[in-house]
Amino acid sequence: MNVNLHIxxxxxxxxxxxxxxxxxxxxxxxxxxxKLPISDVDVAIxxxxxxxxxxxxxxxxxxxxxxVFVYLDSKFPNIKRVIREQLKRTLAHELHHCLRWRDPxxxxxxLESLVTEGLADxxxxxxxxxxxxxxxxxxxxxxxxxxxKRAKIEYDNKNYDHRAWFFGSTEKxxxxxxxYALGFKLVENYLKINPAQKASELCAVKAEEFIK
Numbered sequence: 001m002n003v004n005l006h007i008x009x010x011x012x013x014x015x016x017x018x019x020x021x022x023x024x025x026x027x028x029x030x031x032x033x034x035k036l037p038i039s040d041v042d043v044a045i046x047x048x049x050x051x052x053x054x055x056x057x058x059x060x061x062x063x064x065x066x067x068v069f070v071y072l073d074s075k076f077p078n079i080k081r082v083i084r085e086q087l088k089r090t091l092a093h094e095l096h097h098c099l100r101w102r103d104p105x106x107x108x109x110x111l112e113s114l115v116t117e118g119l120a121d122x123x124x125x126x127x128x129x130x131x132x133x134x135x136x137x138x139x140x141x142x143x144x145x146x147x148x149k150r151a152k153i154e155y156d157n158k159n160y161d162h163r164a165w166f167f168g169s170t171e172k173x174x175x176x177x178x179x180y181a182l183g184f185k186l187v188e189n190y191l192k193i194n195p196a197q198k199a200s201e202l203c204a205v206k207a208e209e210f211i212k
Contacts, residue, residue: 003029003038003095008046013074020083021045028088031127035200038095042067049073055134057082060090065101068094089124089133096123099203107207110165110179111155115207117166118183122191122199136184138177144185147178155211186210 005025007018014021025043032038044067051059051071057079059071070090076082097120100106107113121136139147154160161172168176190210191197 003033003041003043006042006044008044011047013047014045014072017072017074017079017083020080021087024083024087025091028091031088032092032095035127035198036095036099036123036203038099040066041095041098043070043091043094044068045070045072047072047074049075052076053135056086056089058086058090060094062094062097062101062106065098068098070094088128089130092124092127093120096120096199096203103204104206108158109156109207110151110160111211112207113160113162113166114151114179114183114186115210116183117180118185118187118210119199119202121180121184122187126199132184135177135180137181138175139181143175143178144181147174148182148185151179151182 007021048071052073053059057076061069100116107116164172164174166179168174
């Protein structure tokens with residue numbers, strides 16, 4: 001019934017920040033666990049410069065309900081600040097994914113994926129406060145309207161192009177992070193209509209509820 005930290009450091013590149021990672025992980029897990037009944041997860045943190053988001057210096061991925069990968073770059077400028085400010089945000093986001101993986105799942109359709117990502121980003125704000133991450137606000141008001149119309153056509157599509165919608169595609173005319181921004185807005189609108197609810201309480205709510 002634990003969330004276990006594994007710092008993969010055979011290269012020794014994270015040796016200078018290992019203690020800081022352990023400390024920040026412990027503090028973050030307490031805050032997250034106070035709001036989310038998360039357990040039985042392994043969190044593997046390792047040096048992977050190709051996996052980080054350049055704007056924030058860290059990256060994360062939850063491939064299933066029991067595993068989270070967190071990527072760092074030992075040569076990133078002021079990596080200690082990244083660990084202090086961004087590790088907690090990445091953990092909140094990815095551990096929320098783990099719980100949603102269990103019920104109803106990450107998502108097979110575009111709508112389901114939008115809601116899953118939007119919920120994770122709102123859970124981060126619920127736990128850590130602060131400003132939304134850059135991908136949450138990647139679109140302006142006009143773009144939100146335009147790309148929401150495009151997304152609605154594909155809401156139920158199980159063969160949607162996840163990489164294009166979430167990471168951008170020049171060929172398809174989708175800006176980087178479109179899916180994250182749309183998902184954040186979908187959940188934001190739901191929470192405005194249902195102010196008594198929080199992202200931590202919506203892990204198992206089906207995506208269709210967010211467009212009623």
